[in-house]
Amino acid sequence: MATARVGVFGGSGFYKFLEDAREEWVETPYGAPSDKVVLGKVEGVDVAFLPRHGRDHRIPPHRINYRANVHAMKTLGVEAIFGPSACGSLQPDIHPGDFVICDQFVDRTSGRADTFYDGPVVTHVSSAEPYCPILRAHAIAVCRAHGIRVHESGTCVTIQGPRFSSTAESRWFTQMGWHVVNMTQYPEAILARELEIPYVNLSVVTDHDAGLIADGSVPAVTTADVVATFGASLEHLRAALFQMIGTLPDVTESPARTALASARFV
Numbered sequence: 001m002a003t004a005r006v007g008v009f010g011g012s013g014f015y016k017f018l019e020d021a022r023e024e025w026v027e028t029p030y031g032a033p034s035d036k037v038v039l040g041k042v043e044g045v046d047v048a049f050l051p052r053h054g055r056d057h058r059i060p061p062h063r064i065n066y067r068a069n070v071h072a073m074k075t076l077g078v079e080a081i082f083g084p085s086a087c088g089s090l091q092p093d094i095h096p097g098d099f100v101i102c103d104q105f106v107d108r109t110s111g112r113a114d115t116f117y118d119g120p121v122v123t124h125v126s127s128a129e130p131y132c133p134i135l136r137a138h139a140i141a142v143c144r145a146h147g148i149r150v151h152e153s154g155t156c157v158t159i160q161g162p163r164f165s166s167t168a169e170s171r172w173f174t175q176m177g178w179h180v181v182n183m184t185q186y187p188e189a190i191l192a193r194e195l196e197i198p199y200v201n202l203s204v205v206t207d208h209d210a211g212l213i214a215d216g217s218v219p220a221v222t223t224a225d226v227v228a229t230f231g232a233s234l235e236h237l238r239a240a241l242f243q244m245i246g247t248l249p250d251v252t253e254s255p256a257r258t259a260l261a262s263a264r265f266v
Helices: 066-075 133-145 167-175 185-194 223-246
Strands: 006-008 019-024 037-042 045-049 080-089 104-108 155-159 180-182 199-208
Touching: 006 223, 037 223, 045 223, 066 185, 080 133, 080 185, 080 223, 104 185, 133 199, 133 223, 155 185, 180 199, 185 199, 199 223
Parallel strands: 006 045, 006 080, 080 199, 104 155, 155 180
Antiparallel strands: 019 037, 037 045, 080 180
């Protein structure tokens, strides 16, 4: 089995920039991942790219096999996972094109397989601080170096999808003080923690969510808007992400690396 130091859940827009790229299926106890893993190098670092939705975006967010995707990264031996994703803004000071380096999530999904530990050993992994602080600080520094408008913290609300939020739901999220909304952060982030892999989210803002358009000043979000804005941000994301990978810090002291130390009843 091939190995990689860094895992990235991202789309095909990254693949063409890899050195010595090749594709492999990775078998897992949880079924097939979303697609073949693309393995290559970025600045000399071995990287595994896996598109969450499949390379032709055929898998909706509520049907993604998150456990297989994360387990595939563990099988490849990755030391850190980057999870770039499109999101909607819930606050007026967070604009399309901004990046948010989330430090918290709120789960509003239902029915997703969201743990590796179904017994017989009961395991309660802490999710108080779900994102790696070492990778978050690194991501923020690189974004600033690239001139990207970046928000250094934020709470991501993960909704079930595939529909967008209603205006009432979005207003509620905004009133709660949460920052961005998307459909894939849960359970991806916590599954990585369950396997003791440091994880960081890079939320790329594509739109203002429905609660911020109620006064009619901003049009309601459409899929076309999301795709267009994310596409426009892709070059910034690629350049920043590749520098993050090429200058990856030591994550041996990440809290994620000992997430199971006091999590189990034995």
